[in-house]
Amino acid sequence: xxxxxxxxxxxxxxPTNVARRIERDFDAPPAPDHKxxxxxxxxxxxxxxxxAVMVTSSTPVSAATVAALPDSVxxxxxxSVGTDHLDGPAxxxxxxxxxxxxxVLTDCNADLAIMLILTAARRGAEYLSLMRAGWGRALGxxxxxxxxxxxxxxGIIGMGRIGRAVARRARGFDMKxxxxxxxxxxxxxxxxxxxxxEIREMLPQCDILSLHMPGSASAPPVITAExxxxxxxxxxxxxxxxxxxxxxxxxxxxxxxxxLAAAGLDVYRxxxxxxxxFLDLPNVFLTPHMxxxxxxxxxxxxxxxxxxxxxxxxGRPAVTPVPA
Numbered sequence: 001x002x003x004x005x006x007x008x009x010x011x012x013x014x015p016t017n018v019a020r021r022i023e024r025d026f027d028a029p030p031a032p033d034h035k036x037x038x039x040x041x042x043x044x045x046x047x048x049x050x051x052a053v054m055v056t057s058s059t060p061v062s063a064a065t066v067a068a069l070p071d072s073v074x075x076x077x078x079x080s081v082g083t084d085h086l087d088g089p090a091x092x093x094x095x096x097x098x099x100x101x102x103x104v105l106t107d108c109n110a111d112l113a114i115m116l117i118l119t120a121a122r123r124g125a126e127y128l129s130l131m132r133a134g135w136g137r138a139l140g141x142x143x144x145x146x147x148x149x150x151x152x153x154x155g156i157i158g159m160g161r162i163g164r165a166v167a168r169r170a171r172g173f174d175m176k177x178x179x180x181x182x183x184x185x186x187x188x189x190x191x192x193x194x195x196x197x198e199i200r201e202m203l204p205q206c207d208i209l210s211l212h213m214p215g216s217a218s219a220p221p222v223i224t225a226e227x228x229x230x231x232x233x234x235x236x237x238x239x240x241x242x243x244x245x246x247x248x249x250x251x252x253x254x255x256x257x258x259x260l261a262a263a264g265l266d267v268y269r270x271x272x273x274x275x276x277x278f279l280d281l282p283n284v285f286l287t288p289h290m291x292x293x294x295x296x297x298x299x300x301x302x303x304x305x306x307x308x309x310x311x312x313x314x315g316r317p318a319v320t321p322v323p324a
Contacts (some may be wrong), residue, residue, distance in 0.1 A: 124258070251263065264287075
């Protein structure tokens with residue numbers, strides 16, 4: 001008897017419960033043993049002729065990729081909130097639905113941003129290195145001193161879902177919150193923060209600066225030598241958004257010459273091979289782009305992507321379509 005379930009391909013392995021749902025509800029090939037490249041995704045699609053394609057940010061979907069997909073495809077669902085790996089206009093021109101997974105990863109991304117703030121301020125990378133070297137002696141009153149986070153002024157660039165969640169958490173540390181956004185939010189969404197229309201007017205007041213705006217490979221960096229110079233001496237910089245928002249040469253220079261006290265980074269311009277100079281800087285705490293990496297969040301992301309696919313293939317509106 002032929003399998004009448006909708007056909008689905010996906011670009012990398014999924015959390016256990018997501019994989020079980022795919023196996024139960026879809027006709028799908030075995031889980032890939034590595035993250036598929038765009039060419040591999042196209043080859044699989046041409047062979048399997050799926051109704052739905054599920055990808056992550058690790059597999060770009062360019063105009064050329066879209067053009068090579070078979071006519072069977074009706075929806076592309078990305079398991080991410082970022083969409084800079086997708087050619088939205090090309091997907092729309094093919095008449096395909098495009099969905100993403102906002103909201104479900106907000107809390108975990110905000111948690112990681114706070115972790116980066118704390119570990120950068122309290123010299124987490126240096127403390128870990130010291131312990132792994134065996135510690136060996138009591139430290140003096142003046143040695144290895146970090147920076148108190150409580151009561152500091154936090155500047156947020158990008159006050160979307162994640163930026164607002166970071167602001168809520170920072171208020172627990174009695175921090176003063178400033179933010180810069182494309183437009184001012186309604187008062188009930190500002191989380192008690194003060195709005196700055198111009199980033200350059202906000203930066204001199206920031207003890208800590210955290211990025212939470214979308215990135216674009218074609219756009220110039222937001223964080224440059226000029227903007228870093230506007231931060232106070234000894235400020236802390238955190239990026240859990242996108243690596244292409246930052247001029248990394250300028251950031252490394254500011255961390256090396258002492259203008260910045262420290263940085264906490266989860267994202268980089270060249271992933272998964274970040275600039276090796278970051279590894280040589282003791283005042284940088286690094287994580288490998290893991291903002292959403294909890295069991296709960298990655299499962300919720302995969303389930304929401306499948307909910308979107310179910311809806312589109314059943315003739316219903318997508319649950320979370322990518323805004324046009």
